[in-house]
Amino acid sequence: MSTSVYSRYRAAFAEGLASALGVQAADIEAQVKPAEAAHGDLSFATFPLAKAQKKAPPVIAKELAEKLSVPGLEIKAVGPYVNARFNAVPFTSEVLDAARKAGATYGGDADAGRGKTVVIDYSSPNIAKPIGFHHIRTTFLGHCIANIYRALGWRVEGINYLGDWGKQFGLVAVGFQEYGDPARIDDMGHLVEVYVRANKRAETEPAFDEKARDFFRRMEAGDAEALKLWNQFRETSIRGFKQIYARMGIEFEHIEGESRYQGKMDAVIEQIAKKPGVKESQGALIVDLPYAENEPPILLKKNDGSTLYATRDLAAAEDRHTRFQFEKSLYVVAQDQALHFRQVFRTLKEMGQPWADKCVHVAFGRIHGMSTRKGQVVQLNDVLDEAKERAAAKVKENQEAGRLQTDDPDKLAEQIGLGAIAFGDLKHKRATDYTFDWDEVVSFEGHTGPYLQYAHARVVNVLRKGGGAPATYDASLLTLPEEQALVREIMRLPEVVRDAAEQYEPSLVARLLLDVAAALSRYYTLGNQERDKRINVEGNDALRSARLALADAARVTLASGLTLLGIPTPENM
Incomplete structure (x- = not known):
C-alpha cells in the first residue's frame, strides 16, 4: 500500500515519540493529531502521561521535545503539547512531486483495496416513471462513492437496482390498455402520462385499483401476455434512464431490478423458516423474531401471497454475495428506509450469514425547497435543463464583459x-x-x-x-x-x-x-x-x-x- 506524504511524516513523528517513551508506535499513532496552524502541522497531547509520570503535562512536553530528533520535522513544546512542523525542504517538493507524478490519479491508492470488492446499490428509479429530482442524492452520492472506491483500488460493482416489480406496473398496464397509444409504447413521456392518469383513477375507483392488482398477480404467476407488456415498459424506461445518466457522466456495471428475484423468493423463505423461523400474523407471513415495542414485523408475504421489498432484498443480498464475494455491500438509500435495512440485515445475521455485517445502509437526508420554472412535478432532467439555462445566461454575460x-x-x-x-x-x-x-x-x-x-x-x-x-x-x-x-x-x-x-x-x-x-x-x-x-x-x-x-x-x-x-x-x- 502506498503511503501519502502526510502519513509518512505522521508515522515518523509517532515512532520518535514512541521511542522516547519506550512504547510501541502503534500505541501512539492514534494520539497524533493535526496541530493548530499557528503551532505546527502535527500535535501530541501529554495529558494521558501525567498520572504515570507524576509530572505536569507542560513539563512532560518540554522534556519530550528536547529528546526528539526526527528528520524533516521541527519539534517544539507548546504548553502541554509536543508539536511538529514540516520543514519546507524536502516537504514541499515531496508534496508537489507526489501530486504531479500521480496526475489524474492523485488522491487515490491503487493498492489500498486490491483484491477487494464493494457492491454499491444506488439511484434505483422505478420503471414507467421519470427520474425525479428526489433521486439526485442517491445518484450523485452513489456515483461519487463508487469513484472513490475505484480510486482506492477496489473492484466496484455498481448496481442500479430498478423498482421494476409491484402493483404500480399493474397500474401502468391497465392504464395503457385504456388510455395508451400502442404506437407510443416506446415513448417514456407517454408512459408517465398514462401512469399519472391511472394512479389518480385508482385512488377514487376501488374496482380499477383491483384490476391493477390482478394484473400484477398475473405477472407473479408468470402470465406470458402480462410479462410481455411489462417487459416493453421496462425496456422503454431503461432507454430513457440511460440518456439522463449519460448526461451526468454515470455508467453502472449492472442495471437490474427486483424482477430478477421473481421465482427465487420461496427458496429464501424456506431458508428463513429453518433459522430464525417464520410465522403467520393476520394472514401474512413474517420473520419469527422478538420485536421491540411498536416495531412492525418483517413481512415476507402478504395475505394474498404476493412478496414484499424485504423478501426481495433478502434474496438480492444472498445473490450478490454469491456473485461477487463482496467485502462490503453498500445501499445508498434515504434515511427514511433505516428501519427496513436494519431489519433486513438483522434477518441475514439471524439466518447465520457470516457476511451480514458487511452490509451497510449509507443513509442520506432530504432536500427541501426545490421547484423549477416548469412547475411542481420536479423531474431531474428538467432541473439539469434549468441549471444549464441559468449557466448559459452567466456564460453569455461574462463573455460580453470580456471576463x-x-x-x-x-x-x-x-x-x-x-x-x-x-x-x-x-x-x-x-x-x-x-x-x-x-x-x-x-x-x-x-x-x-x-x-x-x-x-x-x-x-x-x-x-x-x-x-x-x-x-x-x-x-x-x-x-x-x-x-x-x-x-x-x-x-x-x-x-x-x-x-x-x-x-x-x-x-x-x-x-x-x-x-x-x-x-x-x-x-x-x-x-x-x-x-x-x-x-x-x-x-x-x-x-x-x-x-x-x-x-x-x-x-x-x-x-x-x-x-x-x-x-x-x-x-x-
Whole structure:
C-alpha cells in the first residue's frame, strides 16, 4: 500500500515519540493529531502521561521535545503539547512531486483495496416513471462513492437496482390498455402520462385499483401476455434512464431490478423458516423474531401471497454475495428506509450469514425547497435543463464583459450546470437535510461547483500563460506563507479520500476542494498586490518555475477531486 506524504511524516513523528517513551508506535499513532496552524502541522497531547509520570503535562512536553530528533520535522513544546512542523525542504517538493507524478490519479491508492470488492446499490428509479429530482442524492452520492472506491483500488460493482416489480406496473398496464397509444409504447413521456392518469383513477375507483392488482398477480404467476407488456415498459424506461445518466457522466456495471428475484423468493423463505423461523400474523407471513415495542414485523408475504421489498432484498443480498464475494455491500438509500435495512440485515445475521455485517445502509437526508420554472412535478432532467439555462445566461454575460473566453458556450453551460447541481448536493454531509437555492447553486462565487470549476480553469490559464508546467524546479524557493499554506492543502487530498471512503462521505472531498481553491485565491491576491509575488513573476526564471510547479500541483488536485465528485473540469471559463 502506498503511503501519502502526510502519513509518512505522521508515522515518523509517532515512532520518535514512541521511542522516547519506550512504547510501541502503534500505541501512539492514534494520539497524533493535526496541530493548530499557528503551532505546527502535527500535535501530541501529554495529558494521558501525567498520572504515570507524576509530572505536569507542560513539563512532560518540554522534556519530550528536547529528546526528539526526527528528520524533516521541527519539534517544539507548546504548553502541554509536543508539536511538529514540516520543514519546507524536502516537504514541499515531496508534496508537489507526489501530486504531479500521480496526475489524474492523485488522491487515490491503487493498492489500498486490491483484491477487494464493494457492491454499491444506488439511484434505483422505478420503471414507467421519470427520474425525479428526489433521486439526485442517491445518484450523485452513489456515483461519487463508487469513484472513490475505484480510486482506492477496489473492484466496484455498481448496481442500479430498478423498482421494476409491484402493483404500480399493474397500474401502468391497465392504464395503457385504456388510455395508451400502442404506437407510443416506446415513448417514456407517454408512459408517465398514462401512469399519472391511472394512479389518480385508482385512488377514487376501488374496482380499477383491483384490476391493477390482478394484473400484477398475473405477472407473479408468470402470465406470458402480462410479462410481455411489462417487459416493453421496462425496456422503454431503461432507454430513457440511460440518456439522463449519460448526461451526468454515470455508467453502472449492472442495471437490474427486483424482477430478477421473481421465482427465487420461496427458496429464501424456506431458508428463513429453518433459522430464525417464520410465522403467520393476520394472514401474512413474517420473520419469527422478538420485536421491540411498536416495531412492525418483517413481512415476507402478504395475505394474498404476493412478496414484499424485504423478501426481495433478502434474496438480492444472498445473490450478490454469491456473485461477487463482496467485502462490503453498500445501499445508498434515504434515511427514511433505516428501519427496513436494519431489519433486513438483522434477518441475514439471524439466518447465520457470516457476511451480514458487511452490509451497510449509507443513509442520506432530504432536500427541501426545490421547484423549477416548469412547475411542481420536479423531474431531474428538467432541473439539469434549468441549471444549464441559468449557466448559459452567466456564460453569455461574462463573455460580453470580456471576463470569459470559450469556443463552445453551449458545452460550457452544460458542464457548469451539471457541476452546480452535483456540487450543490455533495458539499452537504449526507446525513443532513438541506434547502435547495437556485441562486446559490449556480453562483460563480461562494461554496459552489461553478466557483471550483472557475478556480480550475483559472489555474490552467496561469500555466498556459507561463508556458506550461516546468519539468524541473527548485522547491526551496517556495517560502511565502501563502505558498506553504497551499502546499499543505494539496497534501491533504489522499488522506481525505481515504476518510471519505471509510465514512461514505463525499462532502469531505468537496470541502477540501473549497479549501484548496481558497488557498489558491489568497495566493493570486498576493500577486495582484505585489508584482514580485506573482506566479508568473518577471525577471526570475527559477522562481517562476517553482511557482508554476506549485500551480500545476494545485491544478492536479482540483481536477482529480472534481473528477471524483463526478464534476466536469473545463479549462476555459
